[in-house]
Amino acid sequence: MEKKLAIDGSAPVAEEKIPYHRPSITEAEKTAASRVLDGGFIAGPGPECERVEERLEERWECERVLTTTSCTHSLEIALLCMDLQSEEEVIVPSFTYVSTALAVVRAGGRPVFADIDEETLTLTAETIEEAWTENCRGVIMVHYGGYPGPVNEVVEFCEQRNLFCLEDAAQAFDGRFNGRQAGTFGQFGALSFHATKSLTCGEGGALLINDPDYIKKAEMIRDKGTDRSVSCRGDADRYTWRSTGSSYVLSDILAGILNEQLNRWPEIRKQRLQIQQETFEMLSRLDSEGLFEFVRPYHSAIETNGHITALILQSTEARDWFLRALQAEGIEALEHYHPLHHTPFARENLPPPESLPVSERIAGSIVRVPAYPGLTTLQREQIGEAFEKIYPHLLEKIS
Numbered sequence: 001m002e003k004k005l006a007i008d009g010s011a012p013v014a015e016e017k018i019p020y021h022r023p024s025i026t027e028a029e030k031t032a033a034s035r036v037l038d039g040g041f042i043a044g045p046g047p048e049c050e051r052v053e054e055r056l057e058e059r060w061e062c063e064r065v066l067t068t069t070s071c072t073h074s075l076e077i078a079l080l081c082m083d084l085q086s087e088e089e090v091i092v093p094s095f096t097y098v099s100t101a102l103a104v105v106r107a108g109g110r111p112v113f114a115d116i117d118e119e120t121l122t123l124t125a126e127t128i129e130e131a132w133t134e135n136c137r138g139v140i141m142v143h144y145g146g147y148p149g150p151v152n153e154v155v156e157f158c159e160q161r162n163l164f165c166l167e168d169a170a171q172a173f174d175g176r177f178n179g180r181q182a183g184t185f186g187q188f189g190a191l192s193f194h195a196t197k198s199l200t201c202g203e204g205g206a207l208l209i210n211d212p213d214y215i216k217k218a219e220m221i222r223d224k225g226t227d228r229s230v231s232c233r234g235d236a237d238r239y240t241w242r243s244t245g246s247s248y249v250l251s252d253i254l255a256g257i258l259n260e261q262l263n264r265w266p267e268i269r270k271q272r273l274q275i276q277q278e279t280f281e282m283l284s285r286l287d288s289e290g291l292f293e294f295v296r297p298y299h300s301a302i303e304t305n306g307h308i309t310a311l312i313l314q315s316t317e318a319r320d321w322f323l324r325a326l327q328a329e330g331i332e333a334l335e336h337y338h339p340l341h342h343t344p345f346a347r348e349n350l351p352p353p354e355s356l357p358v359s360e361r362i363a364g365s366i367v368r369v370p371a372y373p374g375l376t377t378l379q380r381e382q383i384g385e386a387f388e389k390i391y392p393h394l395l396e397k398i399s
């Protein structure tokens, strides 16, 4: 028999709300922060930042990694390296976080929105082609939800048209395509270590520089337009102002935390993937009618980092009801990006794209559910119970 739902006045499954996300922080990270504080060097980039950078450079075969204050700022540094003119365009998806397009505006260029592809949930060579004009200088491709996008075809397209390719891998730390990490294919990649990400130091990011020609310029932009990094390496007596830039340097306190997160990453990643798999299996068993489509690797070459556990429903009406029902049961399930071409800033400042139907459909039908290592056994059972309670009602609503 169907159970009455919390949305209709019954008791919620989880009396204590289950948050969408909690970062995985242990004593190791707390000890690391204290150790750096006690050591006295708490600015950046000090030994802790350098250690993060060296570890990523070595493991990911990057020419240079710069730790930064955020992914937003990493994107900004990469775009400032390109010396964009005001009429020059950079193609970005509309279904992404504001930072992807904001960085283009901050660097003086014009973002142009392209549609995403249904399977990859990001740009493909085909969707980029539709948005391309003679004014286009580059492309920012987003690796959605920890699933690397079709980066080989995008890089190839960019090479053919003489465009730069910047990968926004904010959500895709250690997501891999053919064994190679997201962020290492284009000229640049940008990572986020924000508290909402799988590997975090609260606020932070990294710029992966894959084209050595940009290393010096990016280092100066990160450090207030100065050649401080050159003088720190002992190659100059003193440093001076040489270019545009800002203060994009990560504090060593945060980098100390990040080094511990990197030590724990194999374990965090394994747990995330395990919980994601369990969630999909539980939902598949329940979903006799195929109401849910899961966001999964669209190609055998893809290894996700388990960043997002998401499903797509058949309509916005069904999705909005499902979200409200889950939230009433105490489960903090969430929608995701609102298409950027619908935002007030874009409407007021950017030419409207013709139509981006896939971006709009996915934004209106996606649901993200809690799936992270800190969930207790009880919480995992409660999530399952809430799905079981709600599913028959959803079925009724849809049929």
Ligand SMILES: Cc1ncc(COP(=O)(O)O)c(C=O)c1O
Residues within 6 Å of the ligand: 069, 070, 071, 072, 073, 096, 097, 099, 100, 142, 168, 170, 171, 191, 192, 193, 194, 196, 204, 205
């Ligand atoms: C695709 C994408 N790019 C950039 C960002 C911004 O990252 P940060 O908060 O590190 O600036 C996010 C944040 O969620 C994101 O999802």
